[in-house]
Amino acid sequence: MTQAPPVPPLHMRRDRFDPAAELAEVREGEGIRRVETMFGVPAWLIARHDDVREVLGDATRFSNAGGLALRMPGDTRTEEEKRRAMAGQMLAADPPDHTRLRRFLTPEFTVRRMKRLEPRIVEIVDEHLDAMEAAGSPADLVPSFALPIPSLVICELLGVPYADRAEFQHRTGRQLDLSIPMDERIALQRESRAYMDRLVAGAKADPGEDMLGMLVREHGAEMSDDELAGIASLLLIAGHETTSNMLGLGTLALLRHPDQLATVRDDPSTVDPAVEELMRWLSIVHTGVARTTTTEVELAGRTIPAGETILCALPAANRDPAHVEHPDVLDVSRGAMGHLAFGHGVHHCLGAPLARMEMRIAFPALLRRFPDLALAVPIEDVPFRAFHFVYGLHSLPVTW
Amino acid sequence: MKIAADRDVCIGAGMCVMNAEAVFDQDDDGIVLVLVEEPDAADEAAAREAVSLCPSGALRVIG
Numbered sequence: 001m002t003q004a005p006p007v008p009p010l011h012m013r014r015d016r017f018d019p020a021a022e023l024a025e026v027r028e029g030e031g032i033r034r035v036e037t038m039f040g041v042p043a044w045l046i047a048r049h050d051d052v053r054e055v056l057g058d059a060t061r062f063s064n065a066g067g068l069a070l071r072m073p074g075d076t077r078t079e080e081e082k083r084r085a086m087a088g089q090m091l092a093a094d095p096p097d098h099t100r101l102r103r104f105l106t107p108e109f110t111v112r113r114m115k116r117l118e119p120r121i122v123e124i125v126d127e128h129l130d131a132m133e134a135a136g137s138p139a140d141l142v143p144s145f146a147l148p149i150p151s152l153v154i155c156e157l158l159g160v161p162y163a164d165r166a167e168f169q170h171r172t173g174r175q176l177d178l179s180i181p182m183d184e185r186i187a188l189q190r191e192s193r194a195y196m197d198r199l200v201a202g203a204k205a206d207p208g209e210d211m212l213g214m215l216v217r218e219h220g221a222e223m224s225d226d227e228l229a230g231i232a233s234l235l236l237i238a239g240h241e242t243t244s245n246m247l248g249l250g251t252l253a254l255l256r257h258p259d260q261l262a263t264v265r266d267d268p269s270t271v272d273p274a275v276e277e278l279m280r281w282l283s284i285v286h287t288g289v290a291r292t293t294t295t296e297v298e299l300a301g302r303t304i305p306a307g308e309t310i311l312c313a314l315p316a317a318n319r320d321p322a323h324v325e326h327p328d329v330l331d332v333s334r335g336a337m338g339h340l341a342f343g344h345g346v347h348h349c350l351g352a353p354l355a356r357m358e359m360r361i362a363f364p365a366l367l368r369r370f371p372d373l374a375l376a377v378p379i380e381d382v383p384f385r386a387f388h389f390v391y392g393l394h395s396l397p398v399t400w
Numbered sequence: 401m402k403i404a405a406d407r408d409v410c411i412g413a414g415m416c417v418m419n420a421e422a423v424f425d426q427d428d429d430g431i432v433l434v435l436v437e438e439p440d441a442a443d444e445a446a447a448r449e450a451v452s453l454c455p456s457g458a459l460r461v462i463g
Contacts, residue, residue, distance in 0.1 A: 057457065099411075106412030106430030111421075337415060337453050348413045348455030356418075 008386050010035050011045050011311045012178075012286045016384060017253055018328065019283075019315035023047055027316045031300035035311070038178055040073040043290060043309035044299070047316035049323040049340065051300050055291055055312055056344040062310060064347060065094045066292025074182035077189075085193065088223070088230020091289045095346060101231065104219045105350060108157070108211050114353045117157075118361070124152050125362050129369045138376045141396040145366065146248035147240070150358055154239025157354075158232060159203060159210025168192060172237045179387035196229040196236075203228075211235070235351070242284065243355045245385075245392025247362055250278040252382065252396055253330060254367070255375050260332045265367035273335030275359045280339035281330045283315035284391045288343055314340050315391075370400035401444055402462040403451065405432045410458040419453060420446035432458060 007013065010033075013020035026033045027047035035045045046052055055062045077085070086092055090101045107113070132144050139145075151169060155162045174180055175188045199212065204220065207213035212232055215223065223231075254261040264274045291310040296303060299310070318339045319327040342349035349355065367373065375382070376397035383394040403423065412430030416423070422443050425433040439447045451459040 057455075102411055103429065107428060108430075109414070110412065110426045110430045111414040111417040112426065337419065342455075344455050346411050346456050348411065348415075350413075353414050353418070 008178075009038055011037075011043075011313055012387070012391075014315070014384070014386070014391060016379075017249075017256075017282060017330075019313065019319060023313050023316040024319070026313070027320060032302055037290075037309070037311070038072075039290075039309075041309055043311045044302075044304060045311045045313055046300055047313040047320075048300065049317045049320035052312040052314065052317040052340055053344050055299070055310055056288075056340070056347070059094055059098070059346050061294055061297050062291035063094050063294050064092055064098070064289050064291060066290065066309065072182060076183065076186055081190075084226045085189070086230070088227035088232075089234055090231070090350070091234065091347060098346060100222075101227070102346075102350065104215060104223070105211075105231070105235075108214065109350055109353055111353055114357045117153075117354070118357060120156070121149075121153060121358055121361050122365075124149055125365045129365060133369065138397055138399045141251060141398050142244075142248050142393060143395075145362075146251070146393075146396070147244040149247065149362055150243035150355075151240055153354070153358060154236060157211055158235055158239070159208050159212040160199060160232075160236060164195070168195060168236065169240060171195075172240050176237070176241060176389040177385075177387055178389060192233065193229065196233045197225070199232060200225055200228045238349075238351055239354075241388075241390045242349075242351070243358050245284045245390050246278065246282065246355070246359060248393040248396050249282050249284060249391070250359070250363065251366065251373075251398075252375070252393060253278060253282060254363070255373065255398075256379070257330055257332075260330065261367060264332060264363060265371065268364065270332055271360050271364050274332035274363070275335065275356055276337055276339065277330065277332045277335030278359075279341040280318045280324070280335070282391070283318045283339075283341045285314055285341065285343075286389070286391060287311045287313060289347070312340075314343075370398075372400045374399050401447070402438050403434050403436075403447055404460045404462055405434045406458045406460075407431050409456050411456040413455045415453050415455060416450040416459060419450040423447045424450060 031048055033045050035043055037043045090098055128145055128149055132139050151165050152162055171188045171192045175185055203212040203216050207216040215228060263270045293304055293306050293308045295306050321327050342352045376399045385392045385394055410432045414426055416432055417426055420443060423436050423439050425435050427433050451461050
């Protein structure tokens, strides 16, 4: 059994909304630092915007298929299980395999396709706000708003019965919690794999109008069942753990900046830049998938041999003063794309247009419905998710 | 200023459409379409921004 260390590893370390001061030191100082990881191998941590962009933008010299996730200490899975688990996992694939898998999905995430989804997302958001209003103040914004909205959206889109959500929400949340003992996470992974296998079998028997049905109908002959299960599982986890934490943490950030909250609430033209700025300032994905050098590379003035692990500190890179003026200040009026919170390069978040759409609808709708929204507890009592692959909040008690 | 797109490299992120919808579109597969190869002055800045932000590096400015 692995005991949770008292402090998360450097690449995950935060001080509430901010990357740990030590990450800024790496960025302003040597630019690259040898660090220990929870994967049993050391890595190189980089923290400057330009360096991170270079690494993420070059899938040839920096591979995603290094299989760090396959080398977790205490992993009891068989080689066959690991091989099956990696099939369809776009985040663990390089081109051309990655390109082939991703192209199956791109039609489902176009800007135009997202616009067609907009009315349904508005409806889902309104339903949850109605339910919050009916239940009355106070409420925990995580289970009543931040988690269920992206959850329902991805379930409908993918073709996962929403009735199963509690079960897999619990599983995915715990699978990505790095403080949970490895044997328990492996057990959860096996359960969710069995669930996905059943879902894929159902879609193959009777393909519906959803994304799984589309994949079966249009690409069923080009994909193995393991790839289908892998893709579905990646979309489901990504759809749950990212936008929901942006909604929770983003709301808390706005509550701590009341003037900016008022702008987002009252002026629709500020919503789009506000979403980009919240993404940049919060950078909820600590590093994304570690890269492995495929050849000797020059990085941040150092020569790194082939076969080394690189971790990209996204929160530090997004607060790089060489890229943004006064980067530690949250200023919703300046928000622009160009931050690295969705990654960069060929693995740039496939769901980014969906995530943006959900946030652009959900933040102002929440703030307009409850103009007196306030934190119900002192900030010291808000539980941040220190050990999670995706940063965020365990709960967010609010009143109105 | 002229814009060129490599459709084999494009990953369908759609950032170009979000940044400069007068210049770019996506086909039914999500892959980039350049609507205006030589954007006029009004769209030039947005088009340049789209090129610099393209995650896959599928877009280029020629000249």
